[in-house]
Amino acid sequence: METRGGLSLEDFQKAKNSEELLALLVENNPTYKKVKKTILYDEELRLLQIELVKLQRWISNNNKRVAVIFEGRDAAGKGGNIRRFMEHLNPRSSRLVALNKPTEIEKGQWYFQRYIKELPNPGEIVFFDRSWYNRAVVEPVMGFCTDQQYKEFLVQVPEFEHMMYEDGVLIIKFWLSITKDEQLKRFEGRNENPLKRWKFSPVDKQGQSLWDRYTHFKEEMFSKTHTSYSPWMMIKTNDKKVARLEAIRYVLSKFDYEEKTTKTKVLNPDPNVVMRYYRSNTHVD
Numbered sequence: 001m002e003t004r005g006g007l008s009l010e011d012f013q014k015a016k017n018s019e020e021l022l023a024l025l026v027e028n029n030p031t032y033k034k035v036k037k038t039i040l041y042d043e044e045l046r047l048l049q050i051e052l053v054k055l056q057r058w059i060s061n062n063n064k065r066v067a068v069i070f071e072g073r074d075a076a077g078k079g080g081n082i083r084r085f086m087e088h089l090n091p092r093s094s095r096l097v098a099l100n101k102p103t104e105i106e107k108g109q110w111y112f113q114r115y116i117k118e119l120p121n122p123g124e125i126v127f128f129d130r131s132w133y134n135r136a137v138v139e140p141v142m143g144f145c146t147d148q149q150y151k152e153f154l155v156q157v158p159e160f161e162h163m164m165y166e167d168g169v170l171i172i173k174f175w176l177s178i179t180k181d182e183q184l185k186r187f188e189g190r191n192e193n194p195l196k197r198w199k200f201s202p203v204d205k206q207g208q209s210l211w212d213r214y215t216h217f218k219e220e221m222f223s224k225t226h227t228s229y230s231p232w233m234m235i236k237t238n239d240k241k242v243a244r245l246e247a248i249r250y251v252l253s254k255f256d257y258e259e260k261t262t263k264t265k266v267l268n269p270d271p272n273v274v275m276r277y278y279r280s281n282t283h284v285d
Contacts, residue, residue: 041241047266048248049088056125058257060093063122065169068251069131072176073214073285074204075186077237077244081176082127084244085251089125098129111135111153112160119169132157133173136221141213142203154224165229172251173230175218175277176237179284180211215285222277232277236284246273 011024026036059066068085070078086094097118106114112132120126130138135153139145145153161171178186187204190196207214226232233250237243249269252260261267 037241041245044245044266045084045248047261047263048245048252049084051252051261051267052085052248053088053090054259055252055255055257056089056093058255059125060090060123065120065122066125067120067128067164067169067171068125069128069133069171069173070176071130071133071137071174072237073178073183074201074207075183075190075199076176076178076285077240078129078176079199080240081174081244081247082129085127085248093124095120095124095126096129097126097131111149112156119164132160133221133225136225137214137217138203140217141210142206154220157225158227158230161225161227161230170254171230172254173232174247174250175222175232175234176243177234177285178237180208182238184208218285226277234275234277236273238284242270242273246270250274 011028015024058064070081072078082096086096095118099114099118102114115132118126118128132153135145135150136157140147140150164171187200187207190200190204222232235243235247235250246269249267252267253269
């Protein structure tokens with residue numbers, strides 16, 4: 001039987017009015033649902049990005065210092081999240097920090113030294129695409145640091161962050177949580193897309209085979225570095241778009257800036273998507 005948009009001719013004839021016809025289209029046309037979801041996402045993102053612009057102006061006017069850290073397994077969506085945060089911000093008072101592997105000179109320095117100079121200046125918000133927490137998970141998993149260096153890091157990092165806290169730097173730490181199956185799907189997607197193939201590194205290739213080791217060191221990191229003044233916030237990221245919206249909502253919820261919207265549906269993060277790490281009964285990664 002001939003169909004139009006997922007509906008048969010008989011379906012069209014049975015519809016008594018335009019409302020019934022629209023309801024049938026919504027029910028039977030998956031493309032319609034996908035388009036509707038995208039439209040709603042784009043509108044929510046626009047409203048949240050307007051709030052981010054207001055927040056940035058408040059940070060600048062009040063000489064606040066804000067660092068937002070994005071950590072997580074490879075392909076969890078760190079870069080995509082940061083792009084949505086920064087898309088409409090003033091580049092004069094916002095920065096992205098994504099450091100390469102340390103140079104020979106940096107390897108001889110105190111581990112935190114190269115990160116200190118990247119911390120936010122007064123009136124600035126800085127986004128870290130990975131951070132000093134490389135030494136908590138990636139480096140011990142891949143053998144890029146010694147056991148002694150790893151142990152010293154876990155002892156020092158709470159004190160390091162407490163010094164920043166006492167000096168007025170607000171640190172927001174996100175762990176982007178992804179399932180093993182979703183990570184594999186995204187890896188395969190990167191290889192198939194010539195515009196994303198550059199993202200796939202030798203370290204990525206071992207993300208699946210070393211999954212359990214990553215899990216072990218991730219849990220150790222949480223247990224040693226989650227503090228009242230610098231807590232870890234987990235974001236479920238299997239749905240990229242939901243994760244982006246909820247991450248922005250969480251950051252906005254931490255500040256009482258001028259002209260803040262009163263629309264609670266826009267600014268309240270979903271506790272089923274964003275949560276302190278110990279509040280989740282089941283950790284997907």
